[in-house]
Amino acid sequence: MFLRSRHTLGKCFICLFLVILAVNFWLSPRKPSYRLKDFEKLRFPLQQNGEYWIYQDFIRAESHNVGYNQSITLTSHGTYRDLRNLEWLNVRWEAPISLAVFVFQNDFKKVMARLNYLRYCTVTRSSFRRWVSVHLVIPQNHVPVNLRNIDASGSFGSLCRVPFETPRRQDSFLLKTHTRYPSSLLKNVARWNAKTYYTFNLELDILPTKHLAKNFMQFIKHQSLRQPLKSVFCLPIFEQPMDITIFPRSKSDLRASFEGSLWEKTSQEKDIHLWLNSQGKDDEVGIYQLTHESRFCEAHIGINSHLPFYDQQSDDYPFLNNNLQLQLLVGLKFDFVILDGVFLIRRRTVQTQLLYRNTFAPKKLNQVGNLMKLNSLVLWPETE
Template sequence: MLTRRNWVLRLSIVLNLVVLFYFGTHIASRNGGSDFIEELQAEGRSLALEMAEETEDSRKLRDVLSPSSPSVHTASQPQGTTSVSGGKSVRASTTVATSTERKVPSVALLPVSSALKAEPPIEHTLQELIPCNDRKRESRTAQRGDYWVLYNYVQAEYQPHCWETLTYTTHADYTFLDNLEPLLERWQGPVSLALYAPGTDFILTLNTIRYLRNCGSNLVSRFVTFHIYFPSKHLPKQIPKGNKILEEHFNCSNPPPWLNSTLAVYKSQKKLLYPVNVGRNIARESAVTYYILPSDIELYPSPGLIPDFLAMIQRQDPPLLHKNPKVFALSIFELETNMSLPANKKELVSMVKNGSAIPFHKKVCPNCHNVPKAREWLNADSSNKALQVFHIGKRTGYFVHWEPIFIGTHQDPLYDERLSWEGKSDKMTQGYTLCVLDYEFQILDNAFLVHKPGIKTLKKDPARAVLAGKTNALISKIIFPELKVLYGTRKGCAV
């Protein structure tokens, strides 16, 4: 503080000298006042000498005075002097008095406080902070391995800039589309949805899209872009153009297609596996925004997540400036059947305390979704606080098999498309890659996901257990060795 005060006073004195020299020169040029100029020059040399002495003495004075000691006592200064940090004084008022006698207009000395005024902080826009280029959605048909994909088959009306919002990217077949409207009510933003529709399931999928667009919430037509994919060996008999399917209206007096239990699902009839990661990657790659939330359609986000997250990005909180690659992980919970969805963290914590909500998959695979500092997250008082990074976790140690769901970008690793939902462990290989690349999992406070009400319990499924065994063998013998060649290894990282 003392050093800062010294420099402020020096600056004030120099500026006062400049002002006085200016007026003195002006008087001299008009009245021939050479004596006055000489007097000003003498005063200037005196002040310069005093400042030089002060510079030498200030170091010694800092060793004597403590921060709490009064360095200047203006009341005891003799009349006609100006205090300078360190107890020295200069005859600044002499020059002013002389100027007054010669009828020079009085000039107010520069106040010391003006030198302390800081520049206002520069507030960057989201467009400046988020490095991306806009891209337009285009409907196209393309092969993806053993699958045909109808990209952007039915498009949302809303076409955002890449920096102005987030996209929820997800996957499903038509039997899960009852989750779309409750998800949208809380998300209120773009959704990129990949639908698996082999064989005759394709017609039922089209009818479901018609139902949602004609009979449901207008949020569907505004925000949801549908992509459809199916195996090359199970093509639909006919595929209309995407811009034509909505010309045929769904009769809204009929129940939604997912409630018609008399219709057999083609996938089940043919005993096809659900290629979950193919759908995840289609939805992710088709999103037009920089930030994306790859998730499952039964997981509903906390309200206000999009504007709260973008506000955090615009604030540029310190964790966001870390050089490591990063994603923003969300805590996930399950609710008892028929429970209302929590509107905020306070309501969620209350439900956890009374047992109507539990951490996600607690009764199925607790290690898969055991979030670092989960107990502290629940106990932290987050009332009236903005969305922020609560803790930075790693996928190592006790959390080596954590399957985080997070807000990320298009630069993050994709999911291995050889893995199916029935075989389990479908996100484990991506988790390993993130670990090896030394990603930070910046766990968000005041944001979360809740599963569609109904707590899952572990049930024996011999057929699925066989598939899980085959998947584990595929990972350990083929995929994991590939990843070690492609990305290397890191201590503590495992599949």
């Protein structure tokens, strides 16, 4: 009898315990259960920067996991009008490209038409899909309501018609609306999204020699620099002459065409001739000169994490933006390593920037000293 009562009492305690657990479960706040797909939707890659919104990785390159120290990321920027230059660039540049595109609300269809044409319809379409990542920079008053639903994947179908037209000054939306083109922000966005140790900021109308990234990485492995973290590698730029449609592939080709007086005269003509007549081998990257001067350095390769970002206060006068950056590098006592055997060619094409860059009056650049102090603190804090 006693054992039977103990058994009954034990059952009662167990039942009471289960009832308490059930009540506690129903009364406690429930945590939402997200599927992985839903979680990814919540993490929409949109960030604010001042009066602009940035859509990171609107298009992600198939090779976005390329080794950190195995290549160079070419960083660039433009509007939908400048995307025509990507086809030429994909022929010459076989490495990651991080591209920031400035977009107005009414430009999305045009942007998508041009991007899908490049991704699915051109000879270089496989190169585009493999290497090019696209990031959108949108003015805050032009963010589409349905931005989350805009599909970057596109389709083949009827998209394979040439969607490019020759840009005209009077057609520029930037001019009509007196809108600022945030060139510094766009350059910074492209660099923020670079996944490699070295980056190469270049305008879309400038073409490098073929295999530059591969040849540079082979070259840098065998170099012992005086200031490895404070060195930039400079490439001379040649303007495309009016009567040249086939671009020189090597330094020998360039020298031959230059001696025929086909190339545009520059203020650095003497330096150009000295560089052309140096003993560097074709397609083999070497050092022509190491200097503290920024000549030949309008375009340069550098370590992304140790280069100052572009000053976004200077966007009112983008024509002087690169000069300010070079002044900053000189002030920070960088070494300028002028490369031999490789070069750049600026194609004769109309860029969006050229349609409006003269509409803003340049201001005095008084902030170089402050930028030097701040960048020294950020980039090399252990030396302060």
